[in-house]
Amino acid sequence: MAAPPRAESLVLLERFVTALKAKGVVTEAEIETQITRTDRASPEIGARMVARAWTDPAYRALLLSNGSAAAEAEGVSMAGMPPLGVLEDTETLHHLVVCTLCSCYPRAVLGYPPHWYKSAAYRARAVRDPRGVLAEWGTVLPAGMEVRVVDSTADYRWMVLPRRPAGTEGWDAQRLAAIVTRDHLVGVALPRTP
Amino acid sequence: MTEPDAPPPATHDLGGALRFRCTPVEPDEAPPDAFGKRVDALRQLLGQKGLMTVDEMRRCIEAIPEAEYHALGYYERWLRAISALMVEKGVLAAEDLGP
Numbered sequence: 143m144a145a146p147p148r149a150e151s152l153v154l155l156e157r158f159v160t161a162l163k164a165k166g167v168v169t170e171a172e173i174e175t176q177i178t179r180t181d182r183a184s185p186e187i188g189a190r191m192v193a194r195a196w197t198d199p200a201y202r203a204l205l206l207s208n209g210s211a212a213a214e215a216e217g218v219s220m221a222g223m224p225p226l227g228v229l230e231d232t233e234t235l236h237h238l239v240v241c242t243l244c245s246c247y248p249r250a251v252l253g254y255p256p257h258w259y260k261s262a263a264y265r266a267r268a269v270r271d272p273r274g275v276l277a278e279w280g281t282v283l284p285a286g287m288e289v290r291v292v293d294s295t296a297d298y299r300w301m302v303l304p305r306r307p308a309g310t311e312g313w314d315a316q317r318l319a320a321i322v323t324r325d326h327l328v329g330v331a332l333p334r335t336p
Numbered sequence: 337m338t339e340p341d342a343p344p345p346a347t348h349d350l351g352g353a354l355r356f357r358c359t360p361v362e363p364d365e366a367p368p369d370a371f372g373k374r375v376d377a378l379r380q381l382l383g384q385k386g387l388m389t390v391d392e393m394r395r396c397i398e399a400i401p402e403a404e405y406h407a408l409g410y411y412e413r414w415l416r417a418i419s420a421l422m423v424e425k426g427v428l429a430a431e432d433l434g435p
């Protein structure tokens with residue numbers, strides 16, 4: 143678990159917010175609204191985009207050429223967000239996303255980055271030992287599959303388009319979206335049929 | 337790979353850092369706590385209001401001394417950075433944040 147904030151940090155936050163309010167910089171209502179808005183984004187959005195790409199070739203092409211436009215097509219506002227790039231997994235290539243410098247993450251379509259994504263161990267090891275990291279999620283790639291690790295940055299965010307698992311023939315997009323999780327969209331795990 | 341005579345990477349530049357090679361990734365999926373969400377919201381609001389850019393915030397996070405960088409929680413680092421930045425920019429006075 144992420145450690146709870148220290149008492150001095152709670153005090154600093156209280157002083158900071160009080161001072162910002164006193165200067166008219168922010169209001170409590172704005173803070174609450176922003177939290178509500180941020181809470182709304184979740185990996186379900188990314189999962190929906192992946193499922194649509196699996197069932198709609200034109201959308202798949204859009205997703206791979208312009209992830210931000212594909213997100214907008216799913217009703218997500220990307221205004222003011224860095225561009226979203228989407229990495230296509232193939233039979234011979236698997237992608238893993240990390241932000242080695244901090245925590246850059248396509249928050250508009252995946253929500254808050256999880257604690258592990260921001261951890262020193264993930265950031266350090268994803269690029270040096272990606273298969274070892276994947277193994278911690280129980281993910282073992284077939285022999286011969288190349289792993290490409292992509293660094294998300296403050297200026298460009300990445301998401302993975304995993305391969306559609308066998309056994310899902312004839313499924314509609316809604317059913318497909320239900321088997322896609324955040325782990326698949328970051329690349330630490332592979333979607334499978336339940 | 338780093339050249340033998342290259343300067344050591346900055347604190348935040350953790351890609352490939354050997355000291356974490358045997359540290360398992362903690363499988364923590366919990367959303368941020370109330371403290372984290374509030375800091376996160378403030379960060380976004382200050383950006384939207386044109387008082388701060390992501391690069392300015394990064395500079396302040398990356399300036400945190402190494403021992404503190406690893407001792408502080410993620411959103412504690414953010415709070416340190418954005419509050420220091422607001423003082424640096426004259427939006428707040430240093431006294432506003434504490435004695």
